Amino acid sequence: MRAPLSVIIPTLDAAEGLPGTLASLMSGLQAGLIRELLISDGGSTDATIRIAEEVGARLLTGRPGRGAQLARGAERAGGDWLLFLHADTELSPGWTDAVEAHIARTPDHAAHFRLAFRDGGTPGRIVAGWANLRARVLGLPFGDQGLLISRKTLDSIGGVPDLPLMEDVALARALKGRLRPLEAEARTSPARYQSEGWITRGTRNLALQVRFFLGADPAKLARRYASRPEN
Template identity: 55%
Template structure:
């Protein structure tokens, strides 16, 4: 039987964390779980593609747009299950056992978020994200998304939009998501640069505006300011 899982990672100048992310996936290869790791690159100018090639990943290239990159990666995937993962997110040891168990249930899933920083701000933002995912069934992409090919295609897949692509897909899954026990540790750097309180508040406002009908294009312009 062929390995069932395709891992899809969107990248854009992601060489700072990609090697660690890929290293954390090695247990899935040893367990015969991973069929392929697809790097969907949006035009990186650093060593991202070199790192991916050295690790034996498949590389798909196209315009920079996370939704479009995720969709392109999925279109090339051959597994019966997809795991979408950010390039700066490392899965906790033992993740593959939980993924196998989740796949047997047929349900989609996501990981518990934590940041690679011990500060109060990092803990607060991660706590809110985990609460949002559990109560409102709205995990973001930095928590990973495990979904079967059948469910992914039936939902319409990732839309090629500049922002909120993860929320758009998750809402189409109609709450058919369950949390996985392992943590997904992601980089705190972007919050540290922008100021965690300011960025956290901005993210909440953008989510609310999206849920109220604002276009992803307009939200992306606001997000970049």
């Protein structure tokens, strides 16, 4: 039986964090869980492409935008199950057991990891705690928490929405009632929070989410997300 899992990572100048992410996936290869790794790049000018080629990933290139990049990866993936993962997120030891258990026991549901920040200190634990509570109570995990989903389930909700931002929220809303937490962590980089301030970044993220729920243009939200607040 062929390995069931296609891992899809959207990238854009992700050379700094990508090696750690790839290293954390090695246990999945060793366990025979990962069938293929797809790097869906949006025009990197750093060493991202070289890193992807060195590890033997399938490289897909096209216009930037996380939703579009994930959709390209999903379209080309050959696995019965897909794992969407950010390029600066490392999975904790034991993640393969958690994924295998989910695939075996709850194949009709998608799943996400618990969020943690690498070297985030007390602010990181607070933000991660809120994110995990939101995911558990409201069924709205962050994209940083990864998304494990079967091809069948993804097709049933119309695939990945072509959004430059908030594609994770749109997917979670489409999967309402069909999302489960995995017993493993997705450990993401705190760099953006640390550079802008935990309170500032967290407040901006919350404001963007509220505006999305109220019908704001995701393209405009994406530009605001990428920009830094004025001092």
